[in-house]
Amino acid sequence: MTQVDLEDINTRLVSRFGSEAEGWLAGVPALAARLASRWDFELGELFDSGASSVVLRCRWSDGTPAVLKLSPDGALLTKQIEMLRVFAPTGRVPAVLAADADAGAMVLEEILPGTAAEDLPADSLPGRWGELLTALHAMTPPADWPWTLRGRFEESFERIGRRLAEPAINARISQATWRRAIDRCETLLSTQDPVVLLHGDLHLGNVLDGGASRGLVAIDPKACVGDPCFDAVDYVVEGAWHEGVEARCRVVADACGLDGDRLYAWSRVVAPMFVIAHLTYGGPERALDELLALTS
Structure with a gap:
């Protein structure tokens, strides 16, 4: 992540979660690296991130493109996982490929072509x-x-x-x-x-x-x-x-x-x-x- 990216993400996360989000953000590179090793994927560039998370592109070991979503709010992430899974049978939401709510992390399929x-x-x-x-x-x-x-x-x-x-x-x-x-x-x-x-x-x-x-x-x-x-x-x-x-x-x-x-x-x-x-x-x-x- 570039300095500009970090500053923008920091502003949004602090607005949502308070000053403690700064400490969490500082630990994101190490957390992402640990998850990449644990789940066997390769980290890529920063993806569009919202007000409550940091999102990075990644690639599964079999070549499947995916996104890693990290949040300082584990309870929020748990709720998001539950909501994605309830709609999963429709095929109209991204599939959850891996999740660890305690770590505030989940990996989702990347939607392609993905045009908004x-x-x-x-x-x-x-x-x-x-x-x-x-x-x-x-x-x-x-x-x-x-x-x-x-x-x-x-x-x-x-x-x-x-x-x-x-x-x-x-x-x-x-x-x-x-x-x-x-x-x-x-x-x-x-x-x-x-x-x-x-x-x-x-x-x-x-x-x-x-x-x-x-x-x-x-x-x-x-x-x-x-x-x-x-x-x-x-x-x-x-x-x-x-x-x-x-x-x-x-x-x-x-x-x-x-x-x-x-x-x-x-x-x-x-x-x-x-x-x-x-x-x-x-x-x-x-x-x-x-x-x-x-x-x-």
């Missing part, structure tokens, strides 16, 4: 998204599955809502706007029927091209039980950067066999969160204007 959904031809995506949802939502939730869409939103509203204290955020998203989103969410949660096992974090960056024979593959599930529309809402709201949310909602609802009115209602629930992300990371003003209109 946001870089695929836009006109082909709604139909392929529908096929992906059909496969994922066909899985029967385990009887004792502890995670629900309600719990997912309770955590999100609490965590993201803290950012309303920031002046730049509060100037665009008021407490009243946030409360309105919570009330809209409650209305939808109280009328969920049917409910399915959701991926739970199905945005365009979490969906990869698995090739013609496999179709789209979803990574990093936050599997929970809830309204099937939720697994299409991020894709719909990202239409604010392109053809518009309402136009995309109609196309996606038809392609995925979803209730278009509910899907649009969910877009109004998550719109304030998208506004906060837009204000944090930037983007075209027209997208911000449409997102703000959705929150009203």
